Amino acid sequence: MALTDLRDKLVADLGRDGVIDDPAHLRTYECDALTGYRVVPALVVLPRDAGEVATAVRACAEHGVPFVARGAGTGLSGGALPTADGVVISLQRLRRIIEVDPVNRRAVVQPGVTNLDISKAAAAYGLYYAPDPSSQQVCTIGGNVAENSGGAHCLKYGFTANHVLAVDVVLPDGTPTRLGGDAPHQAGFDLLGAFVGSEGTLGVVTAVVVRLLHTPATVRTLAADFDSTETAGAAVTAVIAAGIVPAAIEMMDNLAIQAVNEAVDAGFDPDTAAVLIIELDGPADEVEERFAEVTAVCTAATRVTIARDAEQRARFWRGRKAAFAAVGRLSPNYFVQDGVVPRTRLGEALARIAAMADEAGLRVANVFHAGDGNLHPLVLYSEAAGEHERAEALSSAIAELCVELGGSLSGEHGIGTDKACSMPRMFSTDDLETMKRLRAAFDPAGLCNPGKIFPTPRLCGERPGPYRPHPLESAGVIERL
Amino acid sequence: MKPATLAELRDAVRDTDGPLVVRGAGTAAGWAGTPLPGATEIETTGLDRLLAYNPDDMTVAVEAGMPLTRLQAELAPHGQRIALDAARTPAGATVGGLVATADSGPLRHSHGGPRDLVIGVTVVLADGTVARSGGHVIKNVAGYDLGKLFCGSFGTLGVIAEVVLRVHPLPPATRTVALPCDAVEAVDAAGRLLAARLEPVALEWCDGSLLARYEGGPSSVERRAAVTPGTPLDGAAEAKAWQRVGDVSEEQTVVRCGTRPDQLPYVAKHATRVASSVAVGVHTVAVAGDAEVERLRAEFEHVTLCRRPPGSDLPAWGRPHTAVPLMRAVKQRFDPAGRLGAGRFAPWF
Amino acid sequence: MKRELLDVCVHCGFCLPTCPTYVTTGDEAESPRGRIYLMSLAERGETPIGGAFTEHIDSCLGCLACVPACPSGVQYNLLIEAARPRIEQEAPRSLGERSFRRLVFGLFPYPRRLRVAAVFGVLYQRVGIRPTRLLSRLPARVRALESLLPPVRVRDLFARTPRATPPAGSARRRVALLTGCAQRVFFGKVNAATVRVLAAEGCEVVAPRGQGCCGALSLHSGRDDEARRFARRTIDAFGDGYDAIVVNVAGCGSTMKEYGELLSDDPAYRERAAAFAAKVRDVTELLAELPPIAPRHPVEARVAYHDACHLANAQRITAQPRQVLAAIPGVELVDVPEAQICCGSAGVYNLLQPETAEELGKRKAANLTSVKPDVIATANAGCLLQIGRFTSDGTPIVHPVELVDASIRGAAAPKGG
Known part of the structure; x- marks a missing residue:
């Protein structure tokens, strides 16, 4: 009843063209890029501007109907998974770049603008938007804000949270408000900082003010082959220990390289055990000095290829950024995992993952942001061969291994639906209850993207997994009261 | 009360009644409004241990009462530092206090403020709940980022007990160039330096000079300084120039405000002295009197009062911005009884 | 719609920004990923052919911009070619x-x-x-x-291509030219320019009589049987004895390169079709292969080159036409915003889905004219017609081979009409 009323109201306000209720049509919205979770929404709305977003949210709030904002649907944690009997608010018609302000080095954009299009619009002024998730040509800035997206270059440049000055949001009751301001100084608590990365649970973004940086004067990139992931990992530690902050250090293991070479002509050696892509950028002198240090540190490499021009560098990155999807060429199905370990434990983490994979009888390809210790193990399996459950268990075990090693369940893909049940491995009940206070302040009715981040009995069974002590806690460094 | 462990802090909060006010080293006691009299003071300076530091991971965990200068001294032998240089640091400001006040200095140009450096926190809420958020790795999106929420909370949401920070390498060399100019020219000159992609680590306009500081390899730093308009400063002059930037915060009436960078001239016209991170638009502004503060507030939304002369009845906050109702809602959920820091954020709370 | 082809899609969404209908509507079902999802549902019998399925499959331009964008290697061309006949066979139209x-x-x-x-x-x-x-x-x-x-x-409209044209000097290649259907009627001058340029570059050019439509329009609209009929007739009409079969219409070339697959179930034609397909070359492809021998005269013009979808996406030919144009002295090639987005022509799409086609046509025209070219060049009859319809500022729109022809003949760049 509420849904019928709501549909009529939305059709009246947004037009027939802005509301989808055909059953087959709705099914195309039942999942994001994590297809393992599927829920058909009751309605999808496609508002055209901020006013229509507010109208849609207010209507949902008034009818007590849950809603989920959706960008390009490229998320890998099921963060945009619809709720049954709920509404999906797609922001794909809010795609305007409202302003590029070269004097103040910022841009104001609607949430449906893709990450890469911001940089394209800024390019005319020698500026760009720094965070560069691998899906940057597709993923939208609204989704980046929701997930606090990182990317290959966040080692030097930081994440979405470090590059967003303000967001216009519609709060879950339909009230429009602005978080943040004209500069990184807010009068009061950093609500903006709390909002970025809240996975769409605190409100719906209708405009984003981002900082733009000047493109670096010089970029130098090399690809170094290693005879094992351990020696590659050691090289990463050596670079960082030398006091160098590269723009990016990425690693791919042999399986990932094979996939990438099939997908794009990236030119990686198909026989090497691991490749590191190391990129330095900045003023020419500084980069050259540091680049020499990096190449010196890579003595254990079996081969070092220095990109001779922008084209070759672009090829390295095309290969790296296509890696996830390219694995589709090696295996009919796979899980993309995302966990973080302290960088000094990379080698240990990789060895344990390999052992776990052997034990499970599955292949795991590794593609990751080595400089940040942000692992992306890809667990390959075949649905047809009935390997789904085994692969899912292995993938979850890898994420939890990251926590055990003192890291995190997620570096950039978010908790979403996928890892909500693992949250108690990383956070105590009090931690989670405290986070829920923030949620309640924004969304007392709990209508905004419900069922994400926090474990629920329905999702996780009656008893979510038990808390395990953090290693620092075990070591007596920190105490859990 | 001066708890020495997290448990003592938790007990101090949980086992007492009535209003509480949190105090670190007391270097920003007057910021953001005067606490109402009669509140029990919780001093965090007893919580001053280094909890975990592995230089190769470039993260460090400390108790909130540790002075930043002491933490820097722990890191320096490993060639590392916290890239935070708030003016009150030499006066003994604690890590927790700097987070609670969201304070920063000229390095904000390249490294941001506490929000950009804090990767994990442990907080004690008004009801004694101990909660952690974030963790010990730089890249981490698991759960809400309470560390950022507590930046600029001035002790009103909870007591910050532990802080995990990311560290940065100490630069091998630095060099500052000073270019005399007015506020309008400073905006243009800063834009040109950035467009030349020289990547200064700080870019501060203060007392009629634009200071550009470079950090990096010795030859690179010298070459960048050489192509920067203005006069390269030698060691003593360099220290003195940056000291002057810090001194602005010591004037009688001081606010910090955030504007679009090109608004600097409009900010400066109200000021007796300004230390402005001109390229990011964060200004520390000394003004002649309360009336100028009101004028700044009339023009700009995000103005924080840092210092006012004794006896001034200037309200700590101006007209509420659009997110203030949401701040009240958050305060209500974290501290429904209003125990913590009553008087701060008046008249907003 | 084969399950194993559908399963290659991992739902990553990398195709979305390349899809013209997605870019204009923002609707998931109007994207390659959404369409594959619908095909997948239909294959499992979870949604009927008809209704939303028909609507969103019909609205696909078949521009195949999603194919090179796909990191997983989804063969969308095969998927859409398999989906369309299902509609023709199973979903009654009004x-x-x-x-x-x-x-x-x-x-x-x-x-x-x-x-x-x-x-x-x-x-x-x-x-x-x-x-x-x-x-x-x-x-x-x-x-x-x-x-x-x-x-x-x-x-x-009645211009005819000569049956055989001798090469200038000794023959480097003996080639057969597809004169096309709409091409022949509306763009006789493109055929004439093609013949002149190829002859000047040392090709003996034959235009086999009795050739008709290559079958592209039918194949791209789900009329498989009709397409196969046209393909057999084309193979028969051309016969053997050529080094290459030259095509100057991107849509035709891409279909003719697929004859092998199209007739793979026909034992009488299977091998001939494959051999025929292997010889098909776009005219720009052939010109890029042949080191120029005819002297070029300067053509002073800023040229915006528009990638025809069936050249860039279906045949992966993007460098050659640019190379051929850039070799003309005086030509300045300029980049165009949203280069990968289809102009909306797409065979007969602009007739069947005119509203979307109109929107895309306007968008393409605005993007092309935004770079202020003296000439717009594109290697496909449909694009020439479509862009011509929406470009209102009189910028001439030509086939690249016409510019090469002008350069060899020492004529000025074509003027706007």
């Missing part, structure tokens, strides 16, 4: 829809019929009655048909 389709498919693939229709069209234009008010009230489809007609003279 009477009006059927009649219009019959008209289109009874006209365009047949040069003689098309020529008769075009004569009437040109005469109708001549009379000067283009009553805009009345016109704007016509259904969009009729308006599209009407306004696509390029500014041609009746005489042009």
Whole structure:
């Protein structure tokens, strides 16, 4: 009843063209890029501007109907998974770049603008938007804000949270408000900082003010082959220990390289055990000095290829950024995992993952942001061969291994639906209850993207997994009261 | 009360009644409004241990009462530092206090403020709940980022007990160039330096000079300084120039405000002295009197009062911005009884 | 719609920004990923053929921009070619829809019929009655048909390509030219330029008689049997004995390169079709292969090159036309925003889905004219017609080979009409 009323109201306000209720049509919205979770929404709305977003949210709030904002649907944690009997608010018609302000080095954009299009619009002024998730040509800035997206270059440049000055949001009751301001100084608590990365649970973004940086004067990139992931990992530690902050250090293991070479002509050696892509950028002198240090540190490499021009560098990155999807060429199905370990434990983490994979009888390809210790193990399996459950268990075990090693369940893909049940491995009940206070302040009715981040009995069974002590806690460094 | 462990802090909060006010080293006691009299003071300076530091991971965990200068001294032998240089640091400001006040200095140009450096926190809420958020790795999106929420909370949401920070390498060399100019020219000159992609680590306009500081390899730093308009400063002059930037915060009436960078001239016209991170638009502004503060507030939304002369009845906050109702809602959920820091954020709370 | 082809899609969404209908609507079902999802549902019997399925498959331009964008290697071309016949076979269309389709498919693939229709069209234009008010009230489809007609003279409609043209000097290649159906009628001058350029570059050029439509229009609209009929006839008409079969229409070239797969179930034609397909070359592809021997004269022009989808995406030919154009002294090639987005022509799409086509046409024209070119060049008849319809500032639109021809002949760049 509420849904019928709501549909009529939305059709009246947004037009027939802005509301989808055909059953087959709705099914195309039942999942994001994590297809393992599927829920058909009751309605999808496609508002055209901020006013229509507010109208849609207010209507949902008034009818007590849950809603989920959706960008390009490229998320890998099921963060945009619809709720049954709920509404999906797609922001794909809010795609305007409202302003590029070269004097103040910022841009104001609607949430449906893709990450890469911001940089394209800024390019005319020698500026760009720094965070560069691998899906940057597709993923939208609204989704980046929701997930606090990182990317290959966040080692030097930081994440979405470090590059967003303000967001216009519609709060879950339909009230429009602005978080943040004209500069990184807010009068009061950093609500903006709390909002970025809240996975769409605190409100719906209708405009984003981002900082733009000047493109670096010089970029130098090399690809170094290693005879094992351990020696590659050691090289990463050596670079960082030398006091160098590269723009990016990425690693791919042999399986990932094979996939990438099939997908794009990236030119990686198909026989090497691991490749590191190391990129330095900045003023020419500084980069050259540091680049020499990096190449010196890579003595254990079996081969070092220095990109001779922008084209070759672009090829390295095309290969790296296509890696996830390219694995589709090696295996009919796979899980993309995302966990973080302290960088000094990379080698240990990789060895344990390999052992776990052997034990499970599955292949795991590794593609990751080595400089940040942000692992992306890809667990390959075949649905047809009935390997789904085994692969899912292995993938979850890898994420939890990251926590055990003192890291995190997620570096950039978010908790979403996928890892909500693992949250108690990383956070105590009090931690989670405290986070829920923030949620309640924004969304007392709990209508905004419900069922994400926090474990629920329905999702996780009656008893979510038990808390395990953090290693620092075990070591007596920190105490859990 | 001066708890020495997290448990003592938790007990101090949980086992007492009535209003509480949190105090670190007391270097920003007057910021953001005067606490109402009669509140029990919780001093965090007893919580001053280094909890975990592995230089190769470039993260460090400390108790909130540790002075930043002491933490820097722990890191320096490993060639590392916290890239935070708030003016009150030499006066003994604690890590927790700097987070609670969201304070920063000229390095904000390249490294941001506490929000950009804090990767994990442990907080004690008004009801004694101990909660952690974030963790010990730089890249981490698991759960809400309470560390950022507590930046600029001035002790009103909870007591910050532990802080995990990311560290940065100490630069091998630095060099500052000073270019005399007015506020309008400073905006243009800063834009040109950035467009030349020289990547200064700080870019501060203060007392009629634009200071550009470079950090990096010795030859690179010298070459960048050489192509920067203005006069390269030698060691003593360099220290003195940056000291002057810090001194602005010591004037009688001081606010910090955030504007679009090109608004600097409009900010400066109200000021007796300004230390402005001109390229990011964060200004520390000394003004002649309360009336100028009101004028700044009339023009700009995000103005924080840092210092006012004794006896001034200037309200700590101006007209509420659009997110203030949401701040009240958050305060209500974290501290429904209003125990913590009553008087701060008046008249907003 | 084969399960194993569908399963290659991992739902990553990398195709979204390349899809013209997604870019204009923002609707998941109007994207390659959404369409594959619908195909997948239909394959499992979870959604009927018809309704939303038909609507969103029909609206696909078939531009295949999603294919090179796909990191997983989804063969969307095969998927969409398999999905369309299902609609034709299983989902009854309305009477009006059927009649219009019959008209289109009874006209365009047949040069003689098309020529008769075009004569009437040109005469109708001549009379000067283009009553805009009345016109704007016509259904969009009729308006599209009407306004696509390029500014041609009746005489042009009857231009013929000579049966054989000798090479200048000794022959480097012996090639056969597809003269096309709509191409032959509307763009006789492109064929003439192609013949002149190839001859000047040392090719003996034969235009086999008896050739008709290559089958592209039918294949791209799910009319498989009709497409196979056209393909067999084309193979027969061309016969053997050529180094290459040269095509100057991207849509035709891409279909002819697929003859091997199209006729793979036909034992009588299977091998001949594969051999034939292997020899098919776009004219720019062939010119890029042959080191120029004919001297080029300067053509001072800023040229915006538009990638025809069936050249760039289906045949992966993007460098060669640019290389051929850049080799002309005086030509300045400029990049165009949103280069990968289809112009909306897409075979007969602009007749069947005129609203979307119109939106895309305007968008493409705006992007092309935004770089202020002296000439727009594109290697496909449909694009030439479509862009011509929406470019209102008089910028001439030519086939790249016409610029090469102008350069070899020492003529000026074509002027706007």
